[in-house]
Amino acid sequence: MSRRSPLRPPKRLLLAAGLGLLAARRALATPYNLSGKRVLISGGSRGLGLALAREFTAHGARVVLMARSAAELGRAAADLRDRGATVHTVTGDLTVAADIERAVEETARVYGGLDVLANVAGLIQVGPLENMTEEDFREIMEINAFAPLRLTRAALPLLRASRGRVLIVSSIGGKVAVPHLAPYSFSKFAVTGLGQALRAELAREGVGVTTVHPWLMQTGSPRHALVKGQVKKEYTLFATLDNLPVLSLDTTVAARRIVNALVRGDAEAMIGGPALLMRYAQALAPQLTADLLALSNRFLPGPSTGDRAVPGASVETPLTQKNPIKQAAEAEFNEGGSVTPGREGPS
Incomplete structure (x- = not known):
């Protein structure tokens, strides 16, 4: 005979009620208003970074673009100003601590603070694992994982003050490791974990974190990728898949979905139907997914x-x-x- 009091609800019922309340709170949450907000975008001079800058400014935000090339930043800024945007640029390298600090300080000086940090800059390396060195893995971790960590930590005092938002651009490669992108997947799994950790720890301080996982996008960035192995074959395959109709995403559409995920306050968002399918395949049938990826590597x-x-x-x-x-x-x-290989906007 159970000793539980008939007036005390079962633990499972309490858990279900708690989850229901959390879901209701999320559904009723007020969307984040970007009008007038101050946004710092790493890798904002081209590719997805530029597309996101257009989308943020279309919502009324003011942006700061950070990238290594002053010429590319100048063209991006002119593009945005022609669209009526307010934009400022900072030339800097994400592997240099002083440049990261300067970008944050410059944003505060020009706009009086910071509301949204968008970590977009990325490096991509393409080729067989046998041709990848440990240095390749270290190099890509610096850009794709440590740079978002360092930039976010540098920006946190301003983000806490504004109860702002952090956007981390990961990839479907941060959920499912793809052959011939081993260092890239290695780094994107790391930054996915970073996004989850930041989300959990910064919520109590009023700072929201959204990590997005895009599928292949038509950003035009494959020409900046670093290629190893049988380089012509590798590059031809990569650049073709990245620009196939239907299979790859329109970058403007992808940018809109990413910004919408931030506005909703999503913890994570899969960008593109194929990305969502691969995520569920990995979760529901990991052995089959692994076998299919191993089979694809043979080709x-x-x-x-x-x-x-x-x-x-x-x-x-x-x-x-x-x-x-x-x-x-x-x-x-x-x-x-x-070409400045690899950085300022992932594929």
């Missing part, structure tokens, strides 16, 4: 004898050069200039 180019990385732009082929979607994306998102 990819094999390793080469050297470990030298080259920028994608140096191994263009007629097939990639004449791809109209790729050409349009490069022109639309400021990707057609001189």
